[in-house]
Amino acid sequence: MxxxxxxxxxxxxxxxxxxxxxxxxxxxxxxxxxxxxxxxxxxxxxxxxxxxxxxxxxxxxxxxxxxxxxxxxxxxxxDFKTTWHFDDKVGQKYLFEACDIPSARSFVFYNKKEALKWLDSTSLPKVFKLRGGSGSSNVELIKTRAEGRSIINKVFGSGISNYQAWSNLKERYRKYRTGKGTFSNVLRGVARLGYITKAADVKGREKGYAYFQEFIPGNDSDIRVIVIDNKAFAIKRMVRENDFRASGGGDILYRKEDIPLSAVELAFKANDVLKCQCIAFDIVFKDHQPVIIEISYGFRAPAYDSCPGFWNKNLDWTEGSMNPYAWMVDLVVDKVSQTNNRRVVAND
Structure with missing residues (x-):
């Protein structure tokens, strides 16, 4: 092996x-x-x-x-079940709805006329998102119909780049001002004002669709729960000052007491359906019930090194250091052993 x-x-x-x-x-x-x-x-x-x-x-x-x-x-x-929906919020909309997984209500349009008609009748605010992006990038709160029409005209016109240079620079400056970033990182953001990233260039401009998600008020944070091999660990990410977004902000709480068990339970139940090897759920609360905003198989490992322990599917807690990356390898080793055993049996 x-x-x-x-x-x-x-x-x-x-x-x-x-x-x-x-x-x-x-x-x-x-x-x-x-x-x-x-x-x-x-x-x-x-x-x-x-x-x-x-x-x-x-x-x-x-x-x-x-x-x-x-x-x-x-x-x-x-594997396929783990990653086909990676960095694809539109794909995740269909996945959550098809599998009846509690999630924030979302709306997608592939026709400009239909998108504008919906905008004129829906309540505001709504959250506009591109299908790709992490750390709250490519996410905007639409507060007025004029803002919504402007966005819809863009996505059904020249399109929108995956890389928003001004937003990126503002976030770098915010982190510098709050002590979570460096001035050199701000300067790198300034230098990037004149060009897009290579990844954004490869992906091309996002156009031909408009994706919105309901805005769920009253959340000062979100809960990121990661499930691997029937074990889960989690962090609480606080919303940025004067903002509504939590992902990528860098203000993280790690205590077990800061994590609602209902969010952990939802993550386990959702992955019973999705059957992902490794999956991170971004969860907020609507009417005191947890709902999923989006999912991703990947995450930045150093941000989770301070997690004090993990839960099993029975929601029993194990205190102490853990190695989720070993869990990933063990999953693969076990699957190889199962595959090889089946081949042996088939050849007998």
Whole structure:
């Protein structure tokens, strides 16, 4: 048994490798960008790749490679059920509705006339989102019909870039002003005013659809619950000052007492349906009940290193340090063992 790990993945990668080394799990580092990657994977039973929506090459083909390998019988992380909806809020709308998962009500239009007609009759405010983006990027609170018409005209006209330079600069400055960022990071934001990121260039301008989500007032935070292998850990992310967004703000609470158990329970129940290997749920409260805003298989590992423990599916709490990246590797190892055992039985 051997696991292939892509060499340039995001923050899970070094932790996977470290765990494999300590646990004596055979692995090798591979380059998924290489044209002969399939040949390099012949002696491996699995591939693990923390691909990113922010890396241009990953956007082009990461999921297609993983899906192809999964169809061919190799174990992959993330697999199809875990990642097809990654960085796709429109896809998540259909997923939540089809599976009857408690979520914020959302609205999507592929016709400008229909979008404008809806805007004239709906209550405001509403939250406008592009289908991609993380850390509250590409998210805007629409308070007036004029603002809504302007957005709709853009998405059914020239389109909107995935990278919003001014918004990015404002967020960098906010973090600097609140002691969560550096002045050099602000200067990098200034330098980026003149161009878009490579990933945004590859994705192209977002156009031809308008996606809105209901605004749920009264939340001073959201709860991010991550479920891996029937275990869950969570953080509470406070809303930015004079804003409505929590994701990416950097004001995080870690105490077990800060996490409503109802949010953890919803995350477990939702993943019983979704069957993801690893999934992060962004949850807020509507009429005192938890609802999901969006999901993502990936997250920035360092932000969760201070989590004091985790829950199991019975909502029993285990206090102390944990290694969720080891859980991911163990999932893959177990799946390889199950796959190999089935092959042995089939050949007998």
């Amino acid at each position: 051997k696991i292939a790990i892509h060499k340039e993945g995001d923050s899970f990668t070094t932790r996977w490798i470290d765990y494999c080394q300590k646990a004596g799990i055979p692995y090798k580092v591979v380059d998924c960008y290489a044209s002969d990657i399939m040949n390099d994977l012949k002696d491996c039973d699995a591939l693990m790749w923390h691909h990113s929506h922010m890396r241009p090459k990953d956007v082009l083909f990461a999921r297609q490679l993983l899906y192809s390998l999964e169809l061919a019988g190799k174990v992959v992380f993330p």
